[in-house]
Amino acid sequence: MKNKFKIIFILAVIAAFFLTACTPGQNSDSTEELNAQIEDLNARIQELTEENQELTAQLNRQTDTSSNVIITAINTMKLLKNKEMAKLADLVHPQKGLRFSPYFFVDVENDKVFSAQQVAELNEDTTVYTWGIYDGIGEPIELTFNDYYEEFVYDEDFIDPHIIGNNTVIGRGNTIDNVTEAYPDGTFIEFHFTGFEEGYDGMDWRSLRLVFEQAEGQWYLVGIIHGQWTI
Numbered sequence: 001m002k003n004k005f006k007i008i009f010i011l012a013v014i015a016a017f018f019l020t021a022c023t024p025g026q027n028s029d030s031t032e033e034l035n036a037q038i039e040d041l042n043a044r045i046q047e048l049t050e051e052n053q054e055l056t057a058q059l060n061r062q063t064d065t066s067s068n069v070i071i072t073a074i075n076t077m078k079l080l081k082n083k084e085m086a087k088l089a090d091l092v093h094p095q096k097g098l099r100f101s102p103y104f105f106v107d108v109e110n111d112k113v114f115s116a117q118q119v120a121e122l123n124e125d126t127t128v129y130t131w132g133i134y135d136g137i138g139e140p141i142e143l144t145f146n147d148y149y150e151e152f153v154y155d156e157d158f159i160d161p162h163i164i165g166n167n168t169v170i171g172r173g174n175t176i177d178n179v180t181e182a183y184p185d186g187t188f189i190e191f192h193f194t195g196f197e198e199g200y201d202g203m204d205w206r207s208l209r210l211v212f213e214q215a216e217g218q219w220y221l222v223g224i225i226h227g228q229w230t231i
Helices: 002-021 028-081 085-089 116-120 145-152
Strands: 098-101 112-114 129-133 140-143 163-166 187-193 206-215 218-228
Touching (some): 028 085, 028 187, 028 206, 028 218, 112 129, 129 145, 140 145, 187 218
Parallel strands (some): 098 218
Antiparallel strands (some): 098 112, 129 140, 163 187, 187 206, 206 218
């Protein structure tokens, strides 16, 4: 957008130059020199016009991409709220699957990853999985999916948060936040509550990040990251 304003400013300067060039009293040599400069300026105007058109096209593409991923994230959150795992599975990345992280530090080696087919059946899965380590006490998080969902997925009504961040970190605690390193090709939408109880001064904040990556022009869900204050 700054480049666009810069181009408009340059065009204004060029217009002013043309007006100055038309002042009477110029001799023939000066006229020839001005004509040459005018030709150069005309060529530059054409270059700037083409550059302006490309910048506008880029801006439109970025806006469309940003809008699409936010819409996808909101639709995904609706499915999570209702635990419609079979429908959610349609949004899961067909090659990478879906990783669940209980805290903002994404453990790419140990966090649980499920394929789309497995996600579709999670509601009926009674297997006790190890999802990570509880912050503060160091004990393993050993839960069925349904119990994990209640504690580390939809523990608040994230479809109606205080803030939504588009590829922007909002919640901050003491844990290492490595979302951009864990998902270098991803885009994340953060659904954030700033806090609930006045006496906690915001330390009871909650976030849920949905991480998406594109494949064949479509956004797919690759990560669900739960966030809260950690010790």
